[in-house]
Amino acid sequence: MQKPPRDWLKGVLSAYDTVVIGSGLAGMTSANLLAKLGHKVLLAEHHYNMGGMATWFKRKGGHVMDISLHGFPCGMIKTLRKYWTKDISHRVIQLKNVRFDNPQFSVNTSFDKVDFTHILRERFGILREVIDEFFLTVRDMNFYDEVVMTTRELFEKYFPGRTDVWRFLMEPITYANGSTLDDPAITYGIVFSNFMDKGVFTYQGGTDHLIKEMKQELLRNGVDIRTHCMVEKIYVDDKTVQGVRINGQDIQCKSVLSNSNLLTTIEQLTGEEHFDPEFIEEVKKVRLNNSSCQVYMGIKKGEIVPNVGDLLFSSVADEYCTDQILSKDVTSRTFSFYYPEIRPGTNRYSIVSSTNARYQDWANLSESQYKKDKHDLEQTTLDALDKYVPGIRNKVDHVEASTPKTFKRYTLHPSGTSFGTKFEGLKISRDLPKQINGLFHAGSVGIIMSGWLGAANYGVIVANETDKFLRQLRPSLVTASA
């Protein structure tokens, strides 16, 4: 006899203060904070795992692959302590060996301001005053600045013609958030300064451990977590959120905090008809950021990989070039090495290669061509890695690739974008509640609010707005005025 399908909404309430759509890092962080502030929160995730891009998968042979764990800025420690738990924040450890290898230079660094200053002076021959002024300029950039300069113009100003320096400064940030030389310089400045503060960090225990800890904290704070639950519609009436439809079932709520992609939230979940035409015009101008390809390489049990670096930015391209970085003809790869220290006690290694990629290069291939191209990607990646880990083919017993199509399948993001939207998306995301009462968005937008720290902190910023909105529905809130 066939079992009836499981009801993933069994026991769900008929109404909530907030429904959070999607359990990416921003969604989870906002759900947790709102619950701690006393609101009744439902967190709906379409996938069976929580975490969004903060995810992992397991394969036969005891392999655990992390998608995006390496790495994040030091600020994440504080964010985890304040909005999650002390125990979680205590597991953050530094990745001390960041490596570059390309036709222009080969450099090891701890990826912080002191070491970068040293390398820029000694290796690249840049004057101390220029370096100091550059660091001051990027440190003082903030979100409220007028957007005038691109990152290319910023580099041209301080390091004219020095494409080797540009590459040194840019390649890791492209890996971290998909930004390019043609994006606003403030997006570069904010993210770069965050890293330069103290270096690059990761989470000891692996992504699975982190998400498990976060799930327990969400439950402790009373969040109603529902996996396998697809939010199909946000109901709006009279410019005000009324509720959502999840797996065909209507649930009332006073507010929605969508951690779904910004454009999906507006165009599909809510519907353009609920917004001002001028706003929709601006929405149409929002560009999605690019997607990624990854190759996951699991090392055989008992095999050892010597420490060749934690993060390795490798490239055979002559210079840093956005088009080349996105090209299907891969020349640049970022290798993340996961040594046994990441999961103490397991004594296992895995290596993940990441490259930025375009959805359209992968979306329309025949099934056989897609398979072949994925296979080629795996093989050329192993070839490239052999330079750093000689005999890698004899050490691995699991190799698997993901493409922009894979990212789309698991995150439901349009075009499989792995870094949200370009800069203009941030304003749209921030202005959503001005269009519809109770509709909020937090997630990877505007480059700044991308990556681990950006996503988590944006979750906090938007949870604050949501809390304000919910409390204003009660008469007791006193608004101060000076």
Add this chain to the structure above:
Amino acid sequence: MTIEDVRQIILNILADIAPDEDISSIDDNTKLRDQIDLDSMDFLDIVMELRKRFNIEVPEKDYEHLATMAGCVSYLTPLLKDRPLAS
């Protein structure tokens, strides 16, 4: 609530937000930012705590009043003076 009570409330909030900092020697007329390691997220936390504990909403344009301890106290005391200390 007295001025001293309000000052203590701010100190309690700061102690939660920045547990590694020495807040006992804070000078009331120097910017908090110049004395302890506070970023814009920390100021957001102060605003959230005030809303949570006292139902007080500090509009974004008034954030500048929270820059120093003296500013916090003079901004918040009129709003809190009629409140009992325990809340």
